[in-house]
Amino acid sequence: MIEQIREKAKELLASGEVKVVIGYENGGLPETTRPVFITSPDEVDRLVWNKYCYANLATFLWRKEVSSLGKPAIVAKGCDVKAIVVLIQESQIKREDVVILGVTCTGVGDPPLSKCPICDVNTPREYDCLFGEEIPPKTDINKFADVDEFEKKSPEERWEFWEEQLSKCVKCYACRQVCPMCYCEICIADKNQPQWIETSSHTRGNYHWNLVRAWHLAGRCVDCLECERVCPVDIPLSLVNRRLAKSVKARFGYEPGYDTEAPPPFTDFKPQDPEEFIK
Amino acid sequence: MSDETKTEDKPAAAEKEWQPRIIAFVCNWCTYAGADLAGTSRMVYEPHVRIIKLPCSGRIDVSFIIKAFEQGADGVMVSGCHPGDCHYTAGNYHARRRFGGFRDLLEFCGFDMRRVVFSWVSAAEGKKWADLVNEAVAKIRELGPFKEYQKLLAEDIWRKEETNSDRETG
Amino acid sequence: MSRIGVFVCHCGENIARMVDVTRVAEETAKLPGVAVSVDYRYMCSDPGQNMIKEAIREHKLDGVVVAACSPQMHEPTFRAAVVEGGLNPYLCEMANIREHCSWVHTDKELATQKAIDLVRIMVEKVGKNQELFPIKVPVTKRALVIGGGIAGIQAALDIASGGHEVVLVEREPSIGGNMARLSETFPTLDCSQCILTPRMVEVDRDPRITLYTYAEVEEVGGFVGNFKVKIRQKAKSVIADLCNGCGDCWNKCPQKKIPSEFDAGLGYRTAIYVPFPQAVPNTPVIDRERCTKFLKDKCGICEKVCTLNAIDYTMEDEIIEVEVGAIVVATGYDLFSVGKDQPNEQWTGYGEYNYDAYPDVIDGIQFERLLSASGPTQGEIRRPSDGKEPKSVVFIACVGSRDPEKGLEYCSKICCMYIAKHAMLYKHKVHDGQPYVFYMDIRAGGKNYEEFVRRAIEEDGVLYIRGRVSKIYKDGEQLVVVGADTLSDSQVQVRADLVVLATAIVPHRDAYELAQKIGFGCGSQGFFSEAHPKLRPVETNTAGIYLAGACQAPKDIPDAVAQAGAAASKVQLLFSSDELEREPIIASVNEATCVHCRNCIRVCPYSAITDKEIKDKKGNLIKMVAEVNEGLCLGCGACVAACPSKSIQLAGFNDEQVFAEITALGSG
């Protein structure tokens, strides 16, 4: 499969159709990969594809350093494609301005990442060329089993859990830095006129930051797990992210990353939206 | 109603007692006017809610709620026009989506959702406003101060000494 | 540091009884930024207002907080006073310590504490307030009216009588709309043409009205007071200035068997035609899809017979650009299609009524054409299949209306009335005939309406059967209508010579596209949305665009005319000054940080935000951002809360102000 990807990359670069191919190359250490930006057809052999290709490269589509190179092609797993779809929905990139080299994927990581067993896009939903055997989408998966489980805890237990977790946050903003959907030029965390997020590192400020970060990703987060992967203090960010995903699905029947035409759920409404929490 | 029915001063003993602090974010056209109506109809209700007026419930940012808790609120109320009645037609529909999601997040993180009250109060529902305030105050009296949130400030595991200066800047 | 003045009102005893006003003044005087804090018996009285004005000068105040009654009551008063004192009105805020405090509490200590907090909130807010100035937009005093039915005609005439220019655009070759097709009108039974035609002629004669028929609105840009409109004038193939409407051309046209749209398929027209004799204008148009000259390059008779040389086969569509300040949309209605082919997949239609298969099953407009003295039968009731006079006619109500299973959930409002009219007129023409009506219930809420229906039942012997019709089948020359009589709980069968279906009123077929093109809202059923269902029933959500007639909801003629008049007076109100002054409480985008996620654009209920390109000097696109149109924003702030990067702010209610208000209540 990697041979075909390289070949396609070579062709695209040689013909000038794209100026850069965003993909993975082997990392410094064994069993790792890192993003690579190939601009010349001679370098396509650096591209690799294996189960260590965790990173969601969609985040590079809007980064100035990469977008300034010219039209990109991008190696993307089904889950990465979901992020690309959201970026298209939010007008950060136009569909015709990117060549999606979709790869079918049975899971990354060893053991597989938590998102992989509950993935329903083993074959990407949107691509220009597809590499690998098509895998029919899994049905009957519960994407929110751990969320449901956590919700069984009492409010006090939940509070305690998050208090402990969030007290660890060092506001390094790595979670934001890596997130493909955090494309704001000035993040709310950096806005100080007025000051939105308290900057000193007490837990109260961490609450505001983490609630707002999760909130800003509501209806947009595609659970690529990048934020959780990079968090230096191992805060289970995916758990909150997916609580909101569950909420959005239950309340508005919407899941991000499947439809480039759909309006993001918090910019849309239906007169009959649920309001059981309103008196 | 005659003004005579109002009670005289209560003993200043109340001063010492803990009193709930509730911040309400309301839209100008319905809930604010509903609260006005409660006033013109002299409906007596609890004095613990401080209204912050916005043009529309659609203007209310989720961060306002967090900020209110940061400032020591024990409870927050958010209120706008009934669906279909928003002065700007759709602000409350957007607000409803927003707060539906956000309340789920707060609940998930262990917030006691009795501290956050969402409502639709029309300009004609002075009584509803008074009842909601009374209800919220009674609930929060029962729950006591929102200590869990307030103590987050003190809980800095890295640089405890900074909290004081932080308190000043709010 | 700001210099704020706090003015605490006693409101006689109204506030002072329950709030210790002196303490409020004393406590708030200590707040940072407060230069002076006083209390007074009646702040709104002349001496009270003078106190404020003098204090502004004496203490060089840059902000004023009046702690008194509700701002709904006296905000204008105090803002005016502040202006007289030399301050911008938006530097004055009110703390509501009466309606929200003294009148509703009984514990003086707690009420006083609350009053202090309410003042503190406003002191902090005013500290962040900025001077704001009314937004001024110039107004082009010319209106566009789209649709020349009775509603559009009325709106155009009214605006013109107000002394303003009007551009009226009608898609068909003539104005008149559906009303021109009606025979006589309920509840008075006056002849529709007789009351309509003079109005149509007036439109034609009024020098202030420019009429474009056989034309459509192609594009609308701009905003209130300043719309730029492109109109497509379809090629009529006839030079209007030369034609005098003699009719030689259409009398000689050999294409005589084209079903007439005006007669709803019951009569015929030629390829060069005017839709009906009283048409305005009475210049014919050539239907190029039916004309032999255009189809086969043969014939050309009309050109030959026209002695005025008015025929021009080479004429092309023309784009006309006009600038207008206001738009009235009056595009009217269509009828629900009864047959099997439904334009909307949600609807299944009424195949069981065999509308497609039996020529003697017709709809209400077709029956109007049969009744009309100028219709295909000169007003004699003849059934389409064999031209015989029907001796028994069944009218069926609510075909498509009030039936979410097969059609639409709403009531079409006018059908009950026109069914009664139809049955009555039929009886007047066919004395030995029997009209039957199948209905769900009779809705005759209107002046003299109930009396009208009663007359049909009591004087004209119309038989009303309460129940639904389940099928219609043919038996010999007659139709058998099978239905339920829910009052006697029995199955009924009526033999009929003719069946008339009161089909639902639906929006004009391309209403949705038109709304998209112009930029205002449409409800789920496609009727245009009014800005507020109770308080702003003729405005749309887009400033400067108004609605008239059946395009907004099913309406009869008096309602359509009333709304048109209302829309016209709204337009005149808008045109009453050269500049439009708007409240400066509007949003604006910080282009430096906006990332063009388009959230704000999507949530704005008034489509006030659009995409903007930012280019460098050479014209290269640097980035896209959002941009607020000051003429359209109404200041709701939905965009502000929707922006993740906080790149859009609402003047008067920006985040800094709100945060200051929250912080004012801080415990720390």
Ligand SMILES: Cc1cc2nc3c(=O)[nH]c(=O)nc-3n(C[C@H](O)[C@H](O)[C@H](O)COP(=O)(O)OP(=O)(O)OC[C@H]3O[C@@H](n4cnc5c(N)ncnc54)[C@H](O)[C@@H]3O)c2cc1C
């Ligand atoms: C069978 C029947 C009987 C009725 N009898 C009565 C009665 O007795 N009494 C009574 O009060 N009411 C009666 N009505 C109702 C009456 O017809 C309506 O109230 C009236 O016609 C509404 O007028 P209008 O101008 O809103 O719409 P319309 O008459 O529909 O006029 C709309 C006009 O806009 C034009 N148009 C549409 N789209 C565009 C576009 N995009 N660009 C340019 N032009 C466009 C159309 O061609 C049309 O000329 C009856 C209705 C029916 C169906």
Ligand code: SF4
């Ligand atoms: S990556 Fe982790 S520690 Fe860093 S800001 Fe995010 S949650 Fe906090």
Ligand code: SF4
């Ligand atoms: S929030 Fe985390 S999991 Fe969700 S899209 Fe961003 S990086 Fe991926």
Ligand code: SF4
């Ligand atoms: S956290 Fe919110 S404001 Fe910050 S970059 Fe992400 S989406 Fe933008």
Ligand code: SF4
């Ligand atoms: S919501 Fe904010 S960032 Fe997004 S387009 Fe609007 S102003 Fe720009």
Ligand code: SF4
């Ligand atoms: S304030 Fe309201 S009306 Fe104005 S631009 Fe924002 S969303 Fe639109």
Ligand code: FES
């Ligand atoms: S104005 Fe009250 S909710 Fe919009």
